[in-house]
Amino acid sequence: MTASTSWLGLPPDTGFGPANLPYGIFSTSGSGPRTGVGIGDHVLDLAAATGDPLHATGTLNAFMATGPAAWAALRTRLTEWFSDPVHRRTVEPNLVPRDQVTMHLPIEVADYVDFYSSQHHAENLGRMFRPDSAALTPNWKHLPIGYHGRAGTVAVSGTPVVRPCGQRKDPTEDAPTFGPSQRLDIEAEVGFVVGVGSDLGAAVPLRRFPDHVFGVCLVNDWSSRDLQAWEYVPLGPFLGKSFLTSIAPWVVPLAALGAARVAPPPRDPQPLRYLRDDDDPWGLDIALEVRLNGELLSSPPFREMYWTPAQQLAHLTVNGASLRTGDLYASGTVSGPGTHERGSFIELSWGGAEPITLADGTTRTFLDDGDVVVITATAPGPDGSRLSFGEVTGRVEPAR
Ligand code: CA
Secondary structure, three states: OOHHHOOOOOOOOOOOOOOOOOEEEEEOOOOOOEEEEEEOOEEEEHHHHHOOHHHHOOOOHHHHOOOHHHHHHHHHHHHHHHHOHHHHHHHHHHEEEHHHOEEEOOOOOOOEEEEOOOHHHHHHHHHHHOOOOOOOOOOOOOOOOEEEOOHHHEEEOOOOEEOOEEEEOOOOOOOOEEEEOOOEEOOEEEEEEEOOOOOOOOOOOHHHHHHHEEEEEEEEOOEEHHHHHHHOOOOOOOHHHHOOEEEOOOEEEHHHHHHHEEOOOOOOOOOOHHHOOOOOOOEEOOEEEEEEOOEEEEOOEHHHOOOOHHHHHHHHHOOOOOOOOOOEEEOOOOOOOOHHHOOOHHHHOOOOOOOEEOOOOOEEOOOOOOOEEEEEEEEEOHHHOEEEEEEEEEEEEOOO
């Protein structure tokens, strides 16, 4: 199935063809939030088209909780609707132009976890923060490092990014000061949304990844490097991360990503058995792009990630921690080996030492008030097509 085989007559480069079918929550003027499916330049009103109250709840959680068999059944139905013109009468009256809808947070976020799974990113930050030690910590190649974040401040793309205030202390200063962050940064990441929970005390093995994870969304993990640098020892990220995490409004189903699966980079040394994925690895060839005020700054390659989302899920439950519908875990900053493949400003400007010169002649080390960051991504679909993940965007507003 390609975009061009739909009776909708979509252009081949739509990114939102019938091989994608991302889910989101939308509203129109005068009607409440409900589930929609992105198709071309439209949203299919799933609540109206199916008449199923499951799709009128205002989040994807109720549908996600129904599990992989129900996900597959609806996907099959949607594929039929968009490919066979006999369904035109069902579908067409329920298509709403995308430029006429407001998109909302697609999921009610249960728990939020953020990993640190790009070797290139971890080595870059290690060199900057710990120049006298090995770039990678001794545990890094044995387990996907992560921390539990703040679920309540995950917001939909477009939510204003208010510059956070907090304690900063430059190494040259004797004592900390309080004020607006002066090193406000992004982290271009890919997020994984849990549909089906698990029992407390029971680990979720690698092979059960597609039984629990519903889909994938873009993430911008806004980060304050000055707050972070002062607070993070010894317990890890706290207020430097928790002020806002933005996600794209579209959740691309895992089922759409068959053509995007790739082998991850070779692991050396081999991890412990519960993280061994040689027979069924979940590397994904997702190509990200980071734009500042419209200018392309970076193209981070997700296929370079050392740890896969299946390994991350296996690790975060291996102690018996249970999953809940709506759990979100992010990959960690996606950075590749190239200088234009880095997913954060701290890497792009090398800790502020190498300012980035923009097309308008201005320079940046970190974000200025008024800056707009847009992260987009695509992945291979069937027959040479590309699937779009939409975008996650945010505009920096002055500290309050
Ligand atoms: Ca992060």
